[in-house]
Amino acid sequence: MGIQKDRVRFNVGGRIFETSSTTLANAGRNSFFGAIFDENWTLQSDHSDEYFIDRNPDCFAVILDLLRTGELYIPANIPEKLLYREALFYGLLHHVRSAKWGQFDGNRLRLSKSITGQAPGDGTAIRAGPDGGCCVAHGSMVHVYDWMLEEHAPITLDYQRVNDVGWIDSQNIVISVCERLGRGDGGMGLFSSSTGELRDKFQVNHENQVKSFTAGALSFSSDYKIFSSCKGRSNEYGIGVWDQVTGKQIDFFYEPPGWSLGDADKLQWLHGSNCLLVATLFPRKDNCYISLLDFRDKKMVWSWSDGGAPITVDEKRVRDAIAMEENSSICVVNEFEDLGFMDLRSTAGSIRWSSRSRLMKGNNMPDEPCYPKLALHEGQLFSSMNDCISVFCGPEWALTSRLRRSYGGSICDFSIGGDRLFALHSEENVFDIWETPPPPII
Secondary structure (H helix, E strand, C coil), X not given: CCECCCEEEEEECCEEEEEXXXXXXXXXXXXXXXXXECCCCCECCCCCCCEEECCCHHHHHHHHHXXXXXXXXXXXXXXXXXXXXXXXXXXXXXXXXXXXXXXXXXHXXXXXEEEECCCCCCEEXXXXXXXXXXXXXXXXXXEEECCCCCECCCEECCCCCXXXXXXXXXXXXXXXXXXXXXXXXXXXXEEECCCCCEEEEECEEECCXXXXXXXXXXXXXXCCEEEEEEEECCCCCEEEEEECCCCCEEEEXXXXXXXXXXXXXXXXXXXXXXXXEEEECCCCCCXXXXXXXXXXXCEEEEEEECCCCCCCCHHHHEEEEXXXXXHCEEEEEECCCCEEEEECCCCCCCCEEECCHHHHCCCCCCCCCCCCCEEEECCEEEEEECCEEEEEECCCCEEEEEEECCCCCCEEEEEEECCEXXXXXXXXCEEEEEECCCCCCC
16 A cells, blocks of 8 residues: 655655655656656555665756756756766656757757867768767778767777768667778678677678678668668679668669669668669769669669750759658759759759859858768758858748857768767867757746
8 A cells, every 4th residue: 555645755875855746757657766656656665754765966956856847957066977877777867868958950959069089080971879879980980979978989890991880779880881802891780889899791692692892871761671882893783772680681773774873972761752862973973873762663763863964064063962752852962052952753853953152152161171961850951061051941941040160170971860960070080069958948
């Protein structure tokens, strides 16, 4: 029989705290506090008037105040990592994170932190993890950071250049690397994000033989498939597909004559249409090739290329592309920072350019400008422009805000995930973390 009372007393590390079951109910059923009450939030124990918890009392005071007010205030004498550790013990890590930063909104992002890595420059890619962490590829190494931005053991690929990296979940990442001739290695591997341990290696089978290959751009589908652009020494040019659970190759879309798939710079899985966007862009190839592949019918259902057609100079310099399913269109960006749009419902494949070069007037160009990159998140379009990232919203994709800082040089890559935006700079091995502050509590 439980004790029907609203007042609860805790002795935490020798300090006494009093609160109410109403306040503790804000912790949720799956928390430490939820376990000491029944389904009606009645105390399960019929003994003492006090619960003893052998934990840090200063952190407990912060967590209790969060449950009371919904606001997080961390005194200067409490290290954030200590608070996170204590919140994890009480099952309230999500509460602390939600109070620390709000739901992602590109127009409200604020620079939270910048992290300098070990190697000077030469960043290849940055990828946001699902829980707020990230990984950074530098040459033949991948540096992995958890959501507290603590670096784990780096992953070293024995001097094989990393082409892309992607998160399967918060515990596992896939890395694609170049083949090394004469070694029979290369391709893709599944690694532990916390220890760097190689857990599985993905192979390409061609004519019933295992082939070494170079794996390039990566993408993942919601039904546990991994896609990668592939280049082999025989006829293994195209897009490979692997089962995420078993690690076995389950399909391969061979590159048709006169087209480019194996050298793709970008892959994007479209959940609504069950198709894969494949983009091979300048300067990897002299011409640009963008297509949608339907693996069910082994068909290229939409395509565009600047080869063999009377087009403008701008179109020949498409640097990135992203599909926008809700708008049935593909957005591209050129080296002049102009956005262009192509209608997926049309087979003509012409680009409607929306110039924004004028937005750059008056801005100092960095010494080493980087190619623009695109991202789409929660109905907002993001585009990197040298040392800043622009945010576009609305049906006409109007410029609504811009993210910029003065250190690190041009942005060579950026990624969004776990309610954070990560931006990797080229001139210095530094990346920025942008977060949305929580909305004010009225």
